[in-house]
Amino acid sequence: xxxxxxxxxxxxxxxxxxxxxxxxxxxxxxxxxxxxxxxxxxxxxxxxxxxxxxxxxxxxxxxxxxxxxxxxxxxxxxxxxxxxxxxxxxxxxxxxxxxxxxxxxxxxxxxxxxxxxxxxxxxxxxxxxxxxxxxxxxxxxxxxxxxxxxxxxxxxxxxxxxxxxxxxxxxxxxxxxxxxxxxxxxxxxxxxxxxxxxxxxxxxxxxxxxxxxxxxxxxxxxxxxxxxxxxxxxxxxxxxxxxxxxxxxxxxxxxxxxxxxxxxxxxxxxxxxxxxxxxxxxxxxxxxxxxxxxxxxxxxxxxxxxxxxxxxxxxxxxxxxxxxxxxxxxxxxxxxxxxxxxxxxxxxxxxxxxxxxxxxxxxxxxxxxxxxxxxxxxxxxxxxxxxxxxxxxxxxxxxxxxxxxxxxxxxxxxxxxxxxxxxxxxxxxxxxxxxxxxxxxxxxxxxxxxxxxxxxxxxxxxxxxxxxxxxxxxxxxxxxxxxxxxxxxxxxxxxxxxxxxxxxxxxxxxxxxxxxxxxxxxxxxxxxxxxxxxxxxxxxxxxxxxxxxxxxxxxxxxxxxxxxxxxxxxxxxxxxxxxxxxxxxxxxxxxxxxxxxxxxxxxxxxxxxxxxxxxxxxxxxxxxxxxxxxxxxxxxxxxxxxxxxxxxxxxxxxxxxxxxxxxxxxxxxxxxxxxxxxxxxxxxxxxxxxxxxxxxxxxxxxxxxxxxxxxxxxxxxxxxxxxxxxxxxxxxxxxxxxxxxxxxxxxxxx
Numbered sequence: 001x002x003x004x005x006x007x008x009x010x011x012x013x014x015x016x017x018x019x020x021x022x023x024x025x026x027x028x029x030x031x032x033x034x035x036x037x038x039x040x041x042x043x044x045x046x047x048x049x050x051x052x053x054x055x056x057x058x059x060x061x062x063x064x065x066x067x068x069x070x071x072x073x074x075x076x077x078x079x080x081x082x083x084x085x086x087x088x089x090x091x092x093x094x095x096x097x098x099x100x101x102x103x104x105x106x107x108x109x110x111x112x113x114x115x116x117x118x119x120x121x122x123x124x125x126x127x128x129x130x131x132x133x134x135x136x137x138x139x140x141x142x143x144x145x146x147x148x149x150x151x152x153x154x155x156x157x158x159x160x161x162x163x164x165x166x167x168x169x170x171x172x173x174x175x176x177x178x179x180x181x182x183x184x185x186x187x188x189x190x191x192x193x194x195x196x197x198x199x200x201x202x203x204x205x206x207x208x209x210x211x212x213x214x215x216x217x218x219x220x221x222x223x224x225x226x227x228x229x230x231x232x233x234x235x236x237x238x239x240x241x242x243x244x245x246x247x248x249x250x251x252x253x254x255x256x257x258x259x260x261x262x263x264x265x266x267x268x269x270x271x272x273x274x275x276x277x278x279x280x281x282x283x284x285x286x287x288x289x290x291x292x293x294x295x296x297x298x299x300x301x302x303x304x305x306x307x308x309x310x311x312x313x314x315x316x317x318x319x320x321x322x323x324x325x326x327x328x329x330x331x332x333x334x335x336x337x338x339x340x341x342x343x344x345x346x347x348x349x350x351x352x353x354x355x356x357x358x359x360x361x362x363x364x365x366x367x368x369x370x371x372x373x374x375x376x377x378x379x380x381x382x383x384x385x386x387x388x389x390x391x392x393x394x395x396x397x398x399x400x401x402x403x404x405x406x407x408x409x410x411x412x413x414x415x416x417x418x419x420x421x422x423x424x425x426x427x428x429x430x431x432x433x434x435x436x437x438x439x440x441x442x443x444x445x446x447x448x449x450x451x452x453x454x455x456x457x458x459x460x461x462x463x464x465x466x467x468x469x470x471x472x473x474x475x476x477x478x479x480x481x482x483x484x485x486x487x488x489x490x491x492x493x494x495x496x497x498x499x500x501x502x503x504x505x506x507x508x509x510x511x512x513x514x515x516x517x518x519x520x521x522x523x524x525x526x527x528x529x530x531x532x533x534x535x536x537x538x539x540x541x542x543x544x545x546x547x548x549x550x551x552x553x554x555x556x557x558x559x560x561x562x563x564x565x566x567x568x569x570x571x572x573x574x575x576x577x578x579x580x581x582x583x584x585x586x587x588x589x590x591x592x593x594x595x596x597x598x599x600x601x602x603x604x605x606x607x608x609x610x611x612x613x614x615x616x617x618x619x620x621x622x623x624x625x626x627x628x629x630x631x632x633x634x635x636x637x638x639x640x641x642x643x644x645x646x647x648x649x650x651x652x653x654x655x656x657x658x659x660x661x662x663x664x665x666x667x668x669x670x671x672x673x674x675x676x677x678x679x680x681x682x683x684x685x686x687x688x689x690x691x692x693x694x695x696x697x698x699x700x701x702x703x704x705x706x707x708x709x710x711x712x713x714x715x716x717x718x719x720x721x722x723x724x725x726x727x728x729x730x731x732x733x734x735x736x737x738x739x740x741x742x743x744x745x746x747x748x749x750x
Contacts, residue, residue, distance in 0.1 A: 055081065112133055132165070140158075169306055308502070347420055355397070365498050425446060444480075444481070450475060649662040675700065
């Protein structure tokens with residue numbers, strides 16, 4: 001009897017445990033911890049210390065990408081990642097107070113990048129010169145934590161330094177190189193590899209998570225109906241997403257639980273509170289904010305050489321073909337900086353700058369031996385473009401506040417501060433500050449997202465358990481690109497023009513299909529006009545993309561042609577076949593003095609504004625019967641050009657490569673031009689938009705604003721011109737001419 005009673009009690013106990021196990025919901029695979037900064041246990045702290053000091057060495061790394069006839073390969077002889085101390089020397093380190101910093105270095109040795117072309121059978125007939133040959137560089141990583149128990153760094157800084165970068169591109173590699181760049185752009189904008197925005201399931205997954213975590217009042221009945229099957233809304237999501245897990249999630253499931261970061265503790269606390277009858281803590285209440293990520297690339301000297309190839313015939317039929325390349329053009333740069341700063345999706349900034357840049361002609365072009373060694377041409381004759389200053393005179397300003405600058409806060413034990421406010425950013429990183437740091441070129445691209453209350457939502461992730469009827473507030477997006485080009489000198493000679501056009505012809509000599517063809521804009525037959533609330537929101541703020549370009553001290557000279565081979569280049573550029581007849585190239589003889597037209601400009605400002613979401617905006621505004629002037633203004637693309645100190649004249653180049661004093665034809669003057677173009681004009685049906693105020697929705701509108709233009713031309717015994725009338729923005733003025741006897745001709749316009 002005792003045995004039977006014990007068996008029955010054990011059976012009933014096991015049955016009750018089984019029932020409790022069935023009643024207990026399945027633990028989610030990825031549940032957020034209740035507190036991500038809890039102190040870890042001894043084993044976890046030991047493992048973390050080991051992970052922080054792991055050295056990774058990779059030898060003979062080969063990466064290859066194949067598409068159509070393109071074969072891109074990257075070969076790295078050795079790559080090593082190790083932990084360093086505050087002096088960036090190899091050491092065994094751990095995250096300790098008060099610094100809370102971890103530093104690492106990645107060294108790459110002998111990196112070679114090859115770009116070849118294969119035939120229809122998949123074989124490479126002849127190998128091109130490598131794009132990059134045996135280049136070594138190093139990367140510094142700097143992680144800053146808020147406290148010693150933080151799992152995710154608060155600040156991540158990754159920066160790469162290259163002393164010398166020598167790139168080589170042949171005429172056959174140029175279209176393939178452009179193709180790869182187009183691939184990167186298409187992947188960035190999601191034009192390939194998936195559906196469009198709104199159609200992709202992956203793009204909609206964050207929205208589904210938001211709906212599940214904070215259901216609205218209208219959908220409140222659906223979670224209640226599912227409460228009997230899924231006690232946790234996350235289980236409902238994961239049940240439908242289990243089949244969508246990739247191989248990374250599958251592989252991570254085999255990692256032992258000893259390296260967990262606290263998820264299990266969070267799960268136990270979650271279910272313990274549910275069993276005790278309490279309310280579970282929301283897993284998203286302690287979600288950490290987005291870290292500040294800074295990525296940088298720095299190069300002391302870089303050069304890009306453009307080469308023309310020609311096939312050499314071999315004596316034997318079975319001998320492989322050999323290709324001989326000839327350098328024709330070289331672009332040299334000094335002090336290159338590329339920096340990106342981001343904090344989540346609402347803030348992104350990218351800055352690019354050069355200290356100095358110049359382009360020069362090399363050897364011969366299409367049989368014209370204009371810069372061969374036996375021609376005894378000077379380097380001043382070969383340089384046709386120069387901008388900025390030399391690195392020796394400017395100094396190491398391009399490394400300012402980087403991990404390779406000994407004066408940076410990170411190298412002096414100070415935590416760096418980042419500007420994440422849009423207004424403060426624009427006040428700090430001005431065009432003048434950019435030119436003082438670089439000198440040749442400076443670009444600043446800033447994208448921000450703010451809520452309607454005017455406060456930055458940078459890094460904010462508000463998942464507080466508020467009312468279910470709470471909805472997301474609309475945000476205000478801004479995109480500003482500012483480009484500044486320092487003092488530049490451009491000399492358009494026959495040698496430079498032919499080399500530039502040859503590069504354009506080689507870039508267009510391909511049969512690649514575009515990754516994404518633009519779809520025609522089809523106007524729907526019936527469109528619902530926006531509600532008054534939506535119109536009021538549009539009146540308050542409309543996101544736009546603003547681009548500002550500034551040119552300082554521009555000098556352009558156009559010289560007389562010394563030789564002309566455009567008959568074989570222009571047909572290829574305009575989509576025709578190149579002539580097969582051999583070129584009759586005469587012997588090159590430099591012409592000195594060489595007449596030229598010289599143009600000098602003190603400053604040029606160009607502003608271009610376009611709506612950020614033009615199709616949606618135009619579709620909404622065009623459906624209104626009487627749109628306001630503000631809404632119509634944002635439906636246009638606006639362009640505003642200001643020119644200061646423009647003058648042109650005649651000069652000539654002497655044997656030393658310098659120009660004689662300028663003989664002015666157009667004396668110095670300033671002017672401004674304005675134009676606007678209507679976006680998506682097919683959306684506007686003028687017959688369906690009666691306007692009682694007789695306003696016309698013009699597709700384009702030019703404008704001009706200037707004080708005075710004067711043209712001077714030498715002529716025998718005649719004078720044309722006198723002051724004209726008064727003009728305005730519309731460009732309508734009076735032109736008066738008066739003929740008298742004299743030696744100069746004047747045409748005046750005001």
